[in-house]
Amino acid sequence: MSNLTVRQKEIFEFIKSKISDKGYPPTRMEISNYFGFKSPNAAEDHLKALKKKGFIEILSGTSRGISLSNVDEGIPIIGLVSAGSPMLAEENVEKRIPPHPISSHGVDYYLRVKGDSMIDIGIFDNDLIAVNKDLNIKKGSIVIARIDDEVTVKTLKEFSANKVILRAENPNYKDIVVNPNNVHFDFEGTCVGLIRNIS
Amino acid sequence: MSNLTVRQKEIFEFIKSKISDKGYPPTRMEISNYFGFKSPNAAEDHLKALKKKGFIEILSGTSRGISLSNVDEGIPIIGLVSAGSPMLAEENVEKRIPPHPISSHGVDYYLRVKGDSMIDIGIFDNDLIAVNKDLNIKKGSIVIARIDDEVTVKTLKEFSANKVILRAENPNYKDIVVNPNNVHFDFEGTCVGLIRNIS
DNA sequence: ACTCATACTGTAATTATATACAGTATACCA
DNA sequence: TGGTATACTGTATATAATTACAGTATGAGT
Known part of the structure; x- marks a missing residue:
C-alpha cells in the first residue's frame, strides 16, 4: 500500500x-x-x-x-516468529484469513498458540488468538509480550516501570517476572478473541 | 429462497x-x-x-x-432454543455474522454455549461453537444433541440403537445415558469450530 | 537540460449495455 | 376459457462506458 x-x-x-x-x-x-x-x-x-x-x-x-488484486488480503496468521523480526514481517506470515466474525476490537493479526500455558481460560495449543496491537495494555488483560525475542501469551498481573509480572493460566507454570530495563521487553498486543478449528 | x-x-x-x-x-x-x-x-x-x-x-x-438483497445474509447465531422449534427457526436466531474464518467443514450455524460443562476441552460459557448439521456423527465427536427439547453440547462416547452416552468435559458432571427409544432424542450436529470474543 | 511520473482538461469514437416492444409456447389457477 | 406467470426468440435503439489521442502543468531524479 x-x-x-x-x-x-x-x-x-x-x-x-x-x-x-x-x-x-x-x-x-x-x-x-x-x-x-x-x-x-x-x-x-x-x-x-x-x-x-x-x-x-x-x-x-x-x-x-x-x-x-488480492495482495495482502485478509488478516495474517503469525506462526513462529523469527528472532529479531517484527511481528508482521512477511516471513512470519503463515497465511491470511478473513476477519474475526465477532471481535469487538480491531484485529491486526492472529497468533498461533503453542503450548498449554493458558488452558485454564480456554486457550489451547494450536488455537488462533486475535491480537490488537494498539489497545491500551492494562492489568488483567491477556497480553502478547516479547521477552528477549521470545513471544509469549500470558495474563498481565503487574505492570510498572521496572517490574512486569506475567502469569500463565495453568498451575504448572510459574509467574514470569521481568525488569524491562534489564531485558529486551515489549508488549506486542492484547488478545481480543479466539478461533479454533475442530476437525 | x-x-x-x-x-x-x-x-x-x-x-x-x-x-x-x-x-x-x-x-x-x-x-x-x-x-x-x-x-x-x-x-x-x-x-x-x-x-x-x-x-x-x-x-x-x-x-x-x-x-x-441482503436477506438472510451471514451465518445465524442460535441462542436459546424454544421448545419444539427447529434449530434454525427464525425465532431462535440471535443475529447473523460472517463465516468461520478457518473451519474446514461447512458451518450451518453458531450455537451460543451456556454453562461450563465442556471447559476441559476449552469450550467456555458464552463461546460460540460452529455447528455442521450434516456431518457423520461418530464416537469421540463433540455433538449437539437434543434430549426432550433440551439442547446440549457433549462428547459422544457411545452410540448404538438403544444406548447413547454423552460425556461432559468437566469432572463435576456425570455422563448422560439415553435410550433414544424412550425419550425424544436427536443429533442436531457436530461441533467443527469455536469463536470467542474477549473484551 | 532532459526524461519520467503525476495529475489533470478536452474531445471523440467505438463498443458495451440496458431495456422497450412484439412475438411464441407452455402451464397453472379460477 | 380467460388471465397470469414462466420461459424464452428476435429486433431495435438510446445511452452508458471504455479508451485512445492531444494537450497543459508541476515536481523529482539523473
Whole structure:
C-alpha cells in the first residue's frame, strides 16, 4: 500500500468502498464525478497507474471491469516468529484469513498458540488468538509480550516501570517476572478473541 | 429462497458466483451467453422476476447495476432454543455474522454455549461453537444433541440403537445415558469450530 | 537540460449495455 | 376459457462506458 501516491490511494479506497457498499466497481465517469474531475480520462489515468503498481486489474472492453488484486488480503496468521523480526514481517506470515466474525476490537493479526500455558481460560495449543496491537495494555488483560525475542501469551498481573509480572493460566507454570530495563521487553498486543478449528 | 423457480434460482446463483469471483455482477449478455439464451431479453425477464420477488435490486440505466438483497445474509447465531422449534427457526436466531474464518467443514450455524460443562476441552460459557448439521456423527465427536427439547453440547462416547452416552468435559458432571427409544432424542450436529470474543 | 511520473482538461469514437416492444409456447389457477 | 406467470426468440435503439489521442502543468531524479 506504500508506493501509492496520496491521490492514488484515495482513488483506490474509493473503488474499494464502492464495491463494498454498492456491490460493483465504479465507472470512470463515477470516479470523475466523485473527485470533481472534468474529464473521465483523469480517472482512466489513475486506473492505469493503479494497474501498473499491481493494485487492481482492468478487463478491457468490460464495463466496470475493475478487480482488486488480492495482495495482502485478509488478516495474517503469525506462526513462529523469527528472532529479531517484527511481528508482521512477511516471513512470519503463515497465511491470511478473513476477519474475526465477532471481535469487538480491531484485529491486526492472529497468533498461533503453542503450548498449554493458558488452558485454564480456554486457550489451547494450536488455537488462533486475535491480537490488537494498539489497545491500551492494562492489568488483567491477556497480553502478547516479547521477552528477549521470545513471544509469549500470558495474563498481565503487574505492570510498572521496572517490574512486569506475567502469569500463565495453568498451575504448572510459574509467574514470569521481568525488569524491562534489564531485558529486551515489549508488549506486542492484547488478545481480543479466539478461533479454533475442530476437525 | 423457496419461491424461486428452478431456473430463477440458477440465474440467481450465477449472479452470486460472478460477483464473488469476478468482483462485479454480470451483464444481460453475459447471463444469456452462459445459459445459451439467444436474446439478452431472456436475461432481462429473469432479472425482473428476481427483482419482483425481492432477491435483487436493479439500478436502471446502470451497467451491471445488480445488487443482491441482503436477506438472510451471514451465518445465524442460535441462542436459546424454544421448545419444539427447529434449530434454525427464525425465532431462535440471535443475529447473523460472517463465516468461520478457518473451519474446514461447512458451518450451518453458531450455537451460543451456556454453562461450563465442556471447559476441559476449552469450550467456555458464552463461546460460540460452529455447528455442521450434516456431518457423520461418530464416537469421540463433540455433538449437539437434543434430549426432550433440551439442547446440549457433549462428547459422544457411545452410540448404538438403544444406548447413547454423552460425556461432559468437566469432572463435576456425570455422563448422560439415553435410550433414544424412550425419550425424544436427536443429533442436531457436530461441533467443527469455536469463536470467542474477549473484551 | 532532459526524461519520467503525476495529475489533470478536452474531445471523440467505438463498443458495451440496458431495456422497450412484439412475438411464441407452455402451464397453472379460477 | 380467460388471465397470469414462466420461459424464452428476435429486433431495435438510446445511452452508458471504455479508451485512445492531444494537450497543459508541476515536481523529482539523473
